[in-house]
Amino acid sequence: MGTERAGGAPRARARALAYAACGAVLLAGCASMPDHGDLRDVESTPRQDTQVRVFAMPPREDAEPSEIMQGFLEALTSDDPQYETARQYLTENAARKWRPELSTTVLANGPDTATDLTGDTEDDDHYSFTLTGTKIALVDAEQSYAPAEGQYSRQVHLVRDKKSEQWRIDGLPQGIVIGESDFQRNYMSVDKYYFASNTADAEAGAAAQPAAVADPVYVRRRVDPMTQVVRSLLHGPTNWLGPVARSSFPLGTALRKGATLTPDEQNRLTVPLNDKAARVGTAKCNEMAAQLLFTLQNLTPAVDEVELRAGDRKLCELREDRAPAVAAVGSARHADYLYFLDGKHRLVRISADSGTTSTEVVPGALGEGATPLRSAAVARDEHTAAGVGLDGKALYVGSLASGGSLGDPVLVSAGKTETDRLTAPSWDAYGNLWVADRDPGNPRLLMLRDGKGEPLEVRTPGLDGRIKSLRVAADGVRIALVVEKDDEQSLLVGRIEWERVGEQSAVRIRELRSATPELAEVTAMSWAGDSRLVVVGREEDGVQQMRYVQIDGSVPEGPAPDALTGVQEIAASEDGRLPLVAFSSEDGIVRMESGTQWQKVVKEGAAPVYPG
Incomplete structure (x- = not known):
């Protein structure tokens, strides 16, 4: 999300009553409100401390329509678990039908509210408002976030009850609408974890240990997030990830009715499940526990161990330090070296996690310098590497062991210029090598099984433009592409799907979606977590930035x-x-440890990469 916007609702600030003793803030949505006229600039409420709970006030007796509308919108920004206070602003019938969990529409500045002059506002017992704003995102019923654009416009209708004489909302859109700063305050992103399926491991008979795949969702920050995210995990992967991911929880598994999850003083979490999980074996149960541990690792309080139960029966238990033996997760894989090209265009390396700047040439032909390189990639096991020749035309693969020869290139581009030839390559988790050929006459995304043999052309339905660079995720089922068209670049992330076509394998990249919709230029990118990338680029008419x-x-x-x-x-x-x-044209190879500033490694060097 972007930075918090200036301005806001002075009326909302005046109505917020902070109770420090109980750690709560009440949104007094019905005090000091105008009795008539349009409502304007219903801005997000001011950002509160993340540990402070925010609750809304119920409607005031004899409140006018504008006050009811304002109070309802403020109730949507509260930490009321089931939006019970917001429902008090609705008629009984509307409250029964309204489903806030269906979606969350995020607007740049919160909803503007104006009297609907085309409606039945002249009727003494009816009133209508129109909510408007600029959309920036939509969180769907699966809690999956997606950028959005365009204008938001929805009507809200109020009626005055003939018996009580009180105004209430009787017609409103499903879901909730909220401003950007309130979304930042109320929601947080959490990775839930599943296992890669429909991947090269099934084709190649790779190791049995499954690869964990992160599936980010947004949950309400102060409304029992641990229970929320576990319920979401049990529900299964989001629609986007579903075709390439599986869950080890049996279909229909859910938390026992009424369960609320809280770890004990030893950071041990007991997870009571329904009977759908009662008959799982130990191996399957360990996978379920690993999914839970990976998912809960970034929540507070921390969870070091989980115990799964169904009814009165203990199914299994798993400690955090044993989870990596059950499944491979990208963020737990530790590289031995950082690699880059030195001033002689040779592949060299330094220790990945020490402060040393001592450089050594890699063993094998790629470090000898007989074939100058412009880019390189090192397999995740750090036993093999690939390099693209200095002119971008040929791709070579060689062993990172002394005495190995380079041999003939495994791929040659027919592009006429250096910029129309091969991109930097990337290795997936199964030892397959990916590269794009930018030849304008035949642009292709290619994959070489085990880094050798006949290249397999990867189909990219929906791709509009030429691939400038690519990186395959550690899980092997997602790929990040920088795509270039009309002098603009965009960063897209897609699913890698394998299928059989007769006796042959086929691979497609499905449902490409933008990870940086606001950037007009993407200079470089790399995976920087299980669901996170680091990007260098700029917005339209902006300056270069890193984020x-x-x-x-x-x-x-x-x-x-x-x-x-x-x-x-x-x-x-x-x-x-x-x-x-990073490689900077001014400083050469530089690096930045967490909490420190950029430091020079070597002046003469380029194309830095970690394994992958």
């Missing part, structure tokens, strides 16, 4: 990396403990 983005197009909490001039390439690891590394 983190989520794969769903939202911006994660926390500071952006420090500014750096002239960045042309960026390298990060899914393991957030490793430094961020």
Whole structure:
């Protein structure tokens, strides 16, 4: 999300009563309100401390329509778990039909509210308002975030009850509408975890250990987020991720009715499930527990161990330190080295997690310099590497062991110029090598099984433009592409889907979606977490900036990396403990450890990469 906007609702600020003793804020939505006229600028309420609970006030006796409308909108920004106070502003019938969980529409400045002059406002017992604003995002019923644009316009109808003489809302859109700053205050992004399916492991007979896949969702920050996210996890992956991910929880598994999840003093969480999970075996139960541990690792309080139960029966228990043995998660994989090209266009490396700047040439032909390179990629096991020749025409694969020869290129581009040839390559989790050929006459995304053999053309339905760069995620089922068209670049994330066509394998990239809709230029990018990327780019008529983005197009909490001039390439690891590394035209290879500033590594160097 963007920064909090200035301005706001002075009336809302005047009505907020803070009770420090009980840690709550009451939104007094019905005090000091005008009795007639249009409502304007229903801005998001001021940002409160994240530990402060915010509750709304119920409607005041004999409140006018404008006051009812304002109070209802403020109730939508509260921490009321079931929106019970908001429902008090509705008629009984409307309250029964309204489903706030269906969607959350996020507007840039909160909804503007104006009297609907085309409605029945002249009727003494009826009144209508129109809510308007500029859409920036939509969170759907699966709690999945997606950027949105365009104008929002919905009508809200009020009626005066003939018996009580009180105004109430009897017609309103489903879901809720909220301003950007209130969304930032009320919601947080959490990765829930599933396992990769429909991938190269089934084709190649890879190791049995499944790869964990992050599926980001937004939950309400102060409304029992642990129980919320576990319920979402049990519900299954979002529609976007579903075709390439599976859950080890049996279909229909849910929390026991009325369960609320809280870890004990030893950070141990007991998860009571319904009978759908009662007959799972130990191996399957361990996978279920691993999904829970991966999902809950970034919540507070921390969870170090989970115990799964169904009825009175204990199914299994798993500690956090044993979870990586059950499933491989990208953020837990630790690289030994950072790699880059030195001034002689050779592949070299330094220790990934130490402060040393001591560089060594990699063993094998790619470090000998006989074939100068312009880009390289190192397999995730760090036993093999690939490099594109200095002119961008040929792709080579070689062992990172002494004495190995390079041999003939595994792929050659027919592009006439260097910019119309091969992109930097990328390795997936199964040892397959990905690269794009930018030849205008035959632009293609290609994959080489195990880095050798006949390249397999990857179909990209819906792709509009040429691929400028690519990076495959550690889970092997998602790919990030920088796509170029009409001198603009966009960062897209898509699913990698495998299928059989006769005796052959086929691979497609499905449902590409933008991760940086506001950027007109993307210079460089890299995966920087299980669902996060680091991006260098600029907005229209803006200056170059570096930022983190989520794969769903939202911006994660926390500071952006420090500014750096002239960045042309960026390298990060899914393991957030490793430094961020960049190539700057002014400073060469530089790196930044967490909480520190950029530091020079070498002046003569380019194309930094971690394994992947």
